[in-house]
Amino acid sequence: MDSGLELALANLHDRLARAAHQDRLLDIGYRVVDSPIGKLLLAATEAGVVRVAFEIEDHQAVLQRLAESVSPRILEAPERLDEAARQLEEYFNGKRRQFHLPVDFRLSRGFRLDVLHHLPDIAYGSTESYAQVARAAGSPNAVRAVGTACATNPLPVILPCHRVVRSDGSFGGYLGGTEAKRTLLDLEAAA
Template sequence: MKDSQMDTGPLLPDGLFAGLTEPAPGTLERLHDRLAAAAAGRQLIDVSYRTVDSPLGRLLLAATERGLVRVAFALEDHDAVLQALADKLSPRILEAPSRLDNAARQLEEYFAGTRRSFEVPLDFALSRGFRLSVLEHLPHIAYGSTESYADVAKAAGSPKAVRAVGSACANNPLPVVVPCHRVVRSDGSFGGYLGGPEAKRILLALEAA
């Protein structure tokens, strides 16, 4: 049969999908949760992630088996953050909210004013050298207190590395949980912040209340 003589009618009979309904509410979510659990059980996930709402906007949380590895603001572009995690850590990334329930709960308590420190394991795989020294010091700055960039440089072992402290804070992969918002300029002004100046103001005001 020549091409011009081929039947061009519908490939599937009419009414084939008649009677089919949309999945029951929550079905896809439950299937996804089962997939995530199965993948985790077979050690097929290297990075789990979820998002949470906060007074600072929607936050992305990501964790490895060692601990929380990333907290990202919406303005950072969550898709870009996930791609960076795939490039730097592992492409085996899956949205698995339940694996981050504890971190999400502690953040909710913090923003509600009922938690002053975080008790979640942290993975500093994205930081090295002097930046890592700075980040390891930041949780020692008390809730409701601040330190200058110069103070942090001294505490991190390099008193003259004030600008490097600013760079470490600006590239902090775990903002809020690792409180770089508590680092301010020597004159008391805020300085820069990864989440923007308004986010830093909100956090300092929360802790001052």
């Protein structure tokens, strides 16, 4: 494609994104950022970050599910996620241990939501077992449900489900894959 045409299309997109935001026609803005664990899709509503998705989840499929479950008014709008992108970059560079971002929890309910609310309490560089998280979330017998809550966490990294491991210390599953989980835990252990 001609570089002049690419620039014109980029400018048009930026104008449309700003107009949609100003006129409150944009329900979900998104952007993709590079990270040591691959490209991450970040999506936010007016309430806050609603989704962080790994490349292996297929970003287009994630956007389609957001369109079906939240709103079809989705547009690439990087500026809505500038702060989230900045904080993630700081985290991956070892300069941030906690995220201070507004989050939109609408994709989780019930016990899963209780688990998500507990995850930021697990200290940077530390882990808790699924059983410990079940107790902290108020249902000591719901160990498997903790695994399901972590596996369906819509905000991985920001809500650190990678810090939840099996009682024997082994990793267990992870939405981004075991190598991503290992990378995150190694990054935090090195700090």
